[in-house]
Amino acid sequence: QKEVEQNSGPLSVPEGAIASLNCTYSDRVSQSFFWYRQYSGKSPELIMSIYSNGDKEDGRFTAQLNKASQYVSLLIRDSQPSDSATYLCAAYSGAGSYQLTFGKGTKLSVIP
Amino acid sequence: DGGITQSPKYLFRKEGQNVTLSCEQNLNHDAMYWYRQDPGQGLRLIYYSQIVNDFQKGDIAEGYSVSREKKESFPLTVTSAQKNPTAFYLCASSIGLRDNQPQHFGDGTRLSIL
Numbered sequence: 001q002k003e004v005e006q007n008s009g010p011l012s013v014p015e016g017a018i019a020s021l022n023c024t025y026s027d028r029v030s031q032s033f034f035w036y037r038q039y040s041g042k043s044p045e046l047i048m049s050i051y052s053n054g055d056k057e058d059g060r061f062t063a064q065l066n067k068a069s070q071y072v073s074l075l076i077r078d079s080q081p082s083d084s085a086t087y088l089c090a091a092y093s094g095a096g097s098y099q100l101t102f103g104k105g106t107k108l109s110v111i112p
Numbered sequence: 113d114g115g116i117t118q119s120p121k122y123l124f125r126k127e128g129q130n131v132t133l134s135c136e137q138n139l140n141h142d143a144m145y146w147y148r149q150d151p152g153q154g155l156r157l158i159y160y161s162q163i164v165n166d167f168q169k170g171d172i173a174e175g176y177s178v179s180r181e182k183k184e185s186f187p188l189t190v191t192s193a194q195k196n197p198t199a200f201y202l203c204a205s206s207i208g209l210r211d212n213q214p215q216h217f218g219d220g221t222r223l224s225i226l
Contacts, residue, residue, distance in 0.1 A: 004154075008152070031212065032212040034214050034215075042219070042220075043202055043217040043218060043219050043220045044155070044202070044217050045217070046214050046215075046216060049214050051212060088154070088155070092212065098143075098160065098162075098209045098210075099157055099160075099170065099171075100157075100215055101154075102154040102155040103154055104152065104153055104154040105154065
């Protein structure tokens with residue numbers, strides 16, 4: 001069973017700080033990784049995709065991928081109260097898998 | 113505006129009743145998916161479809177059925193065989209059924225038992 005694991009939190013950070021969200025995956029051949037943000041009562045919204053080892057930056061968000069360690073992370077710089085949400089990590093397995101496996105999510109609270 | 117429209121937003125099911133959740137997309141995406149989300153749980157795949165008139169079971173297909181008669185539409189029926197239907201149902205789509213395409217979600221339907 002392919003798994004994506006996340007710390008459920010809650011993770012609390014003060015406004016303006018860096019929030020660091022982590023995710024590990026069990027399938028060594030996974031190639032494509034995604035971060036979604038889900039506000040309470042709403043549907044998931046795609047915020048980042050990452051496919052290669054290293055960092056990918058988009059505004060205040062940075063995704064980091066380390067395939068050797070089977071580890072994906074999301075950094076949110078200058079955290080704002082509006083960033084308070086549950087963040088879902090998701091991964092496709094490699095070799096033509098069409099199923100996106102989701103973690104259970106990490107709840108982030110940004111304290112004003 | 114392109115997007116995925118799910119309806120209704122809230123749905124109540126009586127004992128022994130089948131109910132159908134609607135999902136329509138105008139993104140010209142080939143692949144469509146149905147997920148179920150329970151409180152504190154990850155998303156679990158119910159069914160997915162790559163092309164019209166073709167669909168595949170996901171991890172929790174029992175008690176559900178789907179159809180794909182048009183590219184834009186992928187309705188989900190929750191049958192009376194699904195004994196625990198209360199959940200948040202999410203429809204998603206992607207450009208194609210490839211292992212590098214992000215999936216985009218509709219606003220969801222909350223289903224409860226009366």
